[in-house]
C-alpha cells in the first residue's frame with residue numbers, strides 16, 4: 011500500500027479520497043483487529059437527551075490507518091471514545107482481536123487500556139510538574155512500583171523516536187506546543203500498543219507543527235501500528251489508508 015500522499019492520484023487532483031479502491035492487498039479484506047457494529051450512545055444533559063451515535067459501524071484492519079472526519083458535533087469524539095473503551099455504548103457490538111468488549115471483564119478491558127490501546131487528544135494532558143521523560147514513563151507508573159532501568163531506557167527510546175532525546179529533562183512548560191504533543195505521542199508509544207486512537211491530534215497546533223506531528227503518526231503507522239484518527243483537516247485525512255465520514259451520529 012502506498013502511503014505517500016503526494017504520489018496518490020486523488021491527492022494530486024486535489025480531491026479527498028473517500029475509500030481506497032478494493033484490491034487484493036487492501037487491509038480492509040483482512041480480518042479486522044477492531045470492529046464496531048451498530049453502536050449507539052446518547053447523553054442526557056439538563057434533562058435533554060442527545061443521541062450522539064445512532065448506529066455506527068467501523069472495521070479496522072491490522073495495521074490500517076483510518077481517518078474519521080465530519081463537522082463538529084457529528085459524534086466523532088464519542089465514537090472514538092467508544093472504540094477505545096473510554097466510554098460504554100448503549101447498544102451495539104464492539105470486538106477487539108476476537109474479544110467481545112461489551113462482555114469482557116473489567117480486568118480484560120483494563121489490560122487493553124494499559125497494553126494494546128493508546129490514546130492521544132487535541133490537548134496533550136501532560137502533567138506540568140513532571141519532566142518530559144517522567145510524563146513518557148507514566149504508563150509504567152502503577153501503584154507504588156518504581157520504574158525499572160529497562161522501562162526508563164524504553165522511555166528514552168520513545169523520546170528519541172519523537173525527536174526529543176535531548177529534552178527529556180524539561181518540564182512541559184519549557185517545551186513548544188508541538189514538542190508537548192510529541193511527548194504525549196512518546197507516552198502513547200512507551201507500552202508498545204497495537205492501536206493508536208488520536209482525537210484531533212493537530213487541532214491545537216499551527217500548520218507547520220501539525221505537519222510534523224502527522225509525519226510522526228505516518229511513521230508509527232508504517233512501523234505496523236493501526237491508527238484511528240479524528241481530524242478536521244482533509245489534507246491530513248488524505249494521508250491515511252481510508253477516510254470515513256460522520257454526520258449527525260451516523261456514518262455517511
Ligand SMILES: Nc1ncnc2c1ncn2[C@@H]1O[C@H](COP(=O)(O)OP(=O)(O)O)[C@@H](O)[C@H]1O
Nearest residue numbers: 053055060062081082083084085086087088089
Ligand atoms: N458528555 C456529554 N454530555 C452531553 N452531551 C455530549 C457529551 N459528549 C458529547 N455530547 C454531545 O454529543 C454530540 C456529539 O459530540 P462529539 O462526539 O463530541 O462530536 P464531535 O467530536 O464530532 O465534535 C454533540 O451533540 C455533543 O454536544
Ligand SMILES: [Mg+2]
Nearest residue numbers: 086087088209
Ligand atoms: Mg470532537
